[in-house]
Amino acid sequence: MSSRPTSHTFKDNAAKAIQDGGVPRALKNVRQNFIDKRVKAVEALPEFEALRESAKEIKNHTLEHLDLYLERYEQKVKESGGHVHFAVDAAEARAIVLDICRKAGARTVTKGKSMITEEIGLNAHLEANGVVPVETDLGEYIIQLRGEAPSHIIAPAVHLTKDQIEADFRRVHTNLDPKRDLTEKTSLLTEARTMLREKFLVADVGITGANFLIAETGTSVIVTNEGNGDLTQLLPRVHVVVASIEKVVPTLEDTSQILRVLARSATGQEMSVYTTLSTGPRRATDVDGPEEYHVVLLDNGRSAMLGTEFQDMLRCIRCAACMNHCPVYHQIGGHAYGWIYPGPMGSVLTPSLIGVDKAGHLPNASTFCGRCESVCPMKIPLPKMMRHWREREFERNLNPAVARYGLGFWAFFAKKPWLYRLSTRLAAKSMKLLGRNKGSFQSLPGAGAWTQYRDFAVPEGETFQAKWKKRAAK
Amino acid sequence: MTSRDTIFASIRRSLAVKGDERIRASIAEDRLDRSPKGVIPARAQLDAAGKLRLFVEKAEGVQATVARVASAKDVPGEVARYLRDNNLPAALRMGDDPRLSAMPWKETSIDVEKGRSHGLDLSAISHAESAIAETGTLALVSGHENPTTLNFLPDNHIVVLHAADLVSDLETIWQRIRKKFGKGEMPRTVNFITGPSRSGDIEQTILLGAHGPRALHIVVVEG
Numbered sequence: 001m002s003s004r005p006t007s008h009t010f011k012d013n014a015a016k017a018i019q020d021g022g023v024p025r026a027l028k029n030v031r032q033n034f035i036d037k038r039v040k041a042v043e044a045l046p047e048f049e050a051l052r053e054s055a056k057e058i059k060n061h062t063l064e065h066l067d068l069y070l071e072r073y074e075q076k077v078k079e080s081g082g083h084v085h086f087a088v089d090a091a092e093a094r095a096i097v098l099d100i101c102r103k104a105g106a107r108t109v110t111k112g113k114s115m116i117t118e119e120i121g122l123n124a125h126l127e128a129n130g131v132v133p134v135e136t137d138l139g140e141y142i143i144q145l146r147g148e149a150p151s152h153i154i155a156p157a158v159h160l161t162k163d164q165i166e167a168d169f170r171r172v173h174t175n176l177d178p179k180r181d182l183t184e185k186t187s188l189l190t191e192a193r194t195m196l197r198e199k200f201l202v203a204d205v206g207i208t209g210a211n212f213l214i215a216e217t218g219t220s221v222i223v224t225n226e227g228n229g230d231l232t233q234l235l236p237r238v239h240v241v242v243a244s245i246e247k248v249v250p251t252l253e254d255t256s257q258i259l260r261v262l263a264r265s266a267t268g269q270e271m272s273v274y275t276t277l278s279t280g281p282r283r284a285t286d287v288d289g290p291e292e293y294h295v296v297l298l299d300n301g302r303s304a305m306l307g308t309e310f311q312d313m314l315r316c317i318r319c320a321a322c323m324n325h326c327p328v329y330h331q332i333g334g335h336a337y338g339w340i341y342p343g344p345m346g347s348v349l350t351p352s353l354i355g356v357d358k359a360g361h362l363p364n365a366s367t368f369c370g371r372c373e374s375v376c377p378m379k380i381p382l383p384k385m386m387r388h389w390r391e392r393e394f395e396r397n398l399n400p401a402v403a404r405y406g407l408g409f410w411a412f413f414a415k416k417p418w419l420y421r422l423s424t425r426l427a428a429k430s431m432k433l434l435g436r437n438k439g440s441f442q443s444l445p446g447a448g449a450w451t452q453y454r455d456f457a458v459p460e461g462e463t464f465q466a467k468w469k470k471r472a473a474k
Numbered sequence: 475m476t477s478r479d480t481i482f483a484s485i486r487r488s489l490a491v492k493g494d495e496r497i498r499a500s501i502a503e504d505r506l507d508r509s510p511k512g513v514i515p516a517r518a519q520l521d522a523a524g525k526l527r528l529f530v531e532k533a534e535g536v537q538a539t540v541a542r543v544a545s546a547k548d549v550p551g552e553v554a555r556y557l558r559d560n561n562l563p564a565a566l567r568m569g570d571d572p573r574l575s576a577m578p579w580k581e582t583s584i585d586v587e588k589g590r591s592h593g594l595d596l597s598a599i600s601h602a603e604s605a606i607a608e609t610g611t612l613a614l615v616s617g618h619e620n621p622t623t624l625n626f627l628p629d630n631h632i633v634v635l636h637a638a639d640l641v642s643d644l645e646t647i648w649q650r651i652r653k654k655f656g657k658g659e660m661p662r663t664v665n666f667i668t669g670p671s672r673s674g675d676i677e678q679t680i681l682l683g684a685h686g687p688r689a690l691h692i693v694v695v696e697g
């Protein structure tokens with residue numbers, strides 16, 4: 001694995017994204033499709049605020065007792081006939097998955113959408129070892145064809161236009177009639193469905209992530225709209241779940257509390273189309289389902305975030321509301337953040353996971369307008385944590401260059417009055433008003449089609465948190 | 475030290491605990507035992523007729539179609555009509571669910587095949603375990619009665635729901651599952667299905683029929 005995160009050149013990435021300017025017709029849709037729909041869904045549920053508080057409390061409680069719930073979860077998976085593997089870091093997780101694939105004699109594996117497998121750089125590792133990974137979520141499939149990383153955690157191809165996708169399909173699906181009509185979006189969807197159907201039916205191993213792991217029952221939960229995750233975990237002989245340790249929740253009831261805020265915050269749906277609970281492999285009375293069920297539990301720096309001012313970040317359910325509402329994300333797109341987690345959640349999480357030396361300026365990718373925190377269903381104080389990172393840089397004096405870089409980023413924003421104005425304007429208004437204030441995003445000059453990002457990144461070695469703890473212990 | 479040990483040690487070091495504290499363990503045990511419910515939206519706390527009305531409204535709101543029939547013996551006729559109206563072949567795959575098997579399929583021209591799907595079926599029928607009025611969501615459980623492949627591979631998924639199995643919310647389903655399978659136990663798969671498959675990945679336009687069924691038809695048996 002030679003590729004590395006490019007978060008350290010964030011300022012340049014961002015500048016380039018803005019200069020490229022040819023942007024997003026595609027990102028423009030974010031407003032209508034994520035912001036407005038979220039507001040509608042939230043307004044339709046009087047208990048939404050109470051559910052947010054409930055969801056937050058559940059996760060706080062779980063994190064405080066994480067070792068205990070993980071133990072119970074592991075025990076229940078084993079009782080249901082599944083296997084649990086623990087991975088301290090990305091390299092170990094990749095090795096475990098490859099080993100499972102090898103033992104299964106796998107040539108192709110299908111994949112459901114999973115940020116954790118992006119985090120560990122799984123696809124490149126499988127490919128390098130003769131196993132072909134096929135992304136099956138439509139957005140992930142498209143960016144895999146392009147050799148790109150996702151630019152958004154729930155809408156990976158949000159930076160692309162229909163015409164770009166059509167061109168990619170024509171370039172890659174060479175066995176199809178070159179004169180076929182792909183002008184309609186539905187014909188693109190149908191083509192992807194047909195191409196991927198074949199893959200689903202022949203894959204030897206299916207790999208998914210998990211939105212939740214339920215300690216009470218040893219269950220993994222995926223939440224999707226396309227049905228690709230279900231075909232991925234249902235059809236192959238072996239199902240592998242790759243999930244990070246903080247995905248655990250205690251009970252079925254706790255799961256449903258968080259489910260109620262997840263879909264609403266992500267896509268404005270009340271419930272995603274498919275919420276699927278999987279517990280162990282095929283049973284004696286089953287006529288379908290995987291014969292082997294594995295869970296790979298990844299730490300990769302998270303256990304070291306517990307007990308620090310960054311513990312709150314471990315409540316994140318990856319709904320993407322924070323980036324959907326972030327004026328900086330809107331302008332620079334997801335790829336400029338240089339690693340797989342963009343937007344405010346990425347600005348906090350990336351330094352924790354790959355080290356502040358590689359990402360220390362990301363926390364400056366904020367106008368501190370506060371919208372991210374106001375929409376976060378898990379009430380994560382994102383601006384405060386970005387501030388923590390900035391303070392740490394100064395206090396620990398780890399890397400003065402990084403701190404200077406941070407100031408440089410402020411200067412960079414200050415030179416863009418429209419963006420500066422935007423952020424102060426945003427700060428002054430309530431979310432609700434913004435949701436209805438037509439034109440507040442559409443009128444902006446676009447930015448962000450950052451399509452040159454090809455080198456996909458894998459963090460290696462110790463995290464900053466781990467290093468810091470060690471030093472503190474001395 | 476195994477990786478498992480390393481991770482647990484790191485979690486406990488960060489939380490400043492040993493892992494064997496009695497009170498702490500009893501707090502977690504207690505939550506697992508009691509499974510507190512949390513906040514339940516008032517929206518679906520209705521009588522039977524109200525729940526059904528809400529369920530239909532919510533399911534149709536996510537592009538499912540809903541038909542209501544008086545009794546189980548009316549289901550094959552309704553399914554035949556659905557297939558005909560949608561220009562679909564009179565062929566249907568189903569599992570061994572005795573409730574489905576007992577229906578008078580012979581009175582229709584529908585060609586019924588039993589067992590899991592291998593991806594060649596245009597239409598399949600399943601029986602729901604339950605459904606949720608709050609969001610118009612169907613709940614199906616895996617097994618030879620209703621193989622999970624039927625929920626995802628065919629283009630058209632027809633699901634029979636007995637009105638008596640319709641509940642207000644997810645929490646009521648958890649109780650039903652615990653009663654049926656035992657506390658802490660689950661069927662291999664529980665599928666919650668809210669409308670037909672869709673994707674918003676091409677310029678954020680919602681298109682139906684991504685990888686799962688393009689159409690979801692719900693037949694509610696009221697009697």
Ligand code: SF4
Nearest residue numbers: 316317319320322376
């Ligand atoms: S930080 Fe909050 S808003 Fe952002 S992805 Fe995580 S849960 Fe969603």
